[in-house]
Amino acid sequence: MSDLVLLHHNEPMTTSLAIAKGVEMEHNSVLVLLKKHVDSLSEFGRVQFEIEPFDTNGGKQTRDVAFLNEQQATLLVTFMRNSPLVIKFKVALVRAFFELRDKLASQQLPQPGGALFLSHAADVMVAADRTFRAVIRSGRVAGLTTAQAIRRANEVARLKTGVCMLDELQAHSQLAALEAPAPINPEVQRVLNFWAEYEAGAFASGACLPILTVSAYEFYSRWVKQQGAEPLTLPRWSNVLQAAGMVTAKRKRYQDADGNLRGPASFMYPAGCKSGPDDMTEVHWLGTCVDRINTCMEK
Secondary structure (H helix, E strand, O other), rough: OOOOOOEEEEEEEHHHHHHHHHHHHHHHHHHHHHHHHHHHHHHOOOOOEEEEEEEEEOOEEEEEEEEOOOOHHHHHHOOOOOOOOHHHHHHHHHHHHHHHHHHOOOOOOOOOOOOHHHHHHHHHHHHHHHHHHHHHHHHOOOOHHHHHHHHHHHHHHHHHHHHOOHHHHHOOOHOOOOOHOOOOOOHHHHHHHHHHHOOOOOOOOOOOOOHHHHHHHHHHHHHHHHHHOOOOOOOHHHHHHHHHHHHHEEEEEEEEEOOOOOEEEEEEEEEOOOOOOOOOOOHHHHHHHHHHHHHHHHH
């Protein structure tokens, strides 16, 4: 009974055909018994059915074949009458499962890059592919980047099946390129460099205070032209700073130096910007921030 247990999708299994042959029953009778107790068998995993062709005197036909793991197969046989033949088959079944598990434990299967016994390389590859794809989907749902999900899926597939999908796909270089940080556009880099200098106090004191967006853009335009480059448009420049988390844009009213209420106007609040003093209204405080920046711009 060397063909009693086989590796199916990387799991030791037997079939309803093998059981029918072993206990000398009609295959249809075994399937009827199996379907009668399918709920009990399913407690040890989903019962797998596949359609297989077979030859008859009238030509090729197809039939349902059930694939059962060790617990399912053992339970199914217990539902049969305990004749000497059935008892002998139980012993052979347990021995066959044990022998296959022993081979797996001794790492005869699978060995990365090695030969697979029982000619089940295709089954192992199918199992690896299914595992790989399933972990990628789960990883993306969990919030991993595509590269992180692929890397994790490859680790899981190799652990469970011994197959390195990145080797099979020859995709190591493509994954490395996917993991590499994208180069920053020079125009965007100049915006980030400008703001770093602004926060360091290169253009005005109190750089962590709110600033009118038009005033900040004026500083940027002067600075970038000194670098021999052209400034981005105000909307794009503002979007770059906000996307980088360096500023938050808010529309606020403020009080000018003559005491007049102005706005609403667009202000940029640098990251870490604190609110004004407790003894000063917001419109008054923002007005003092505007006056301080205007003084610096006039110098």
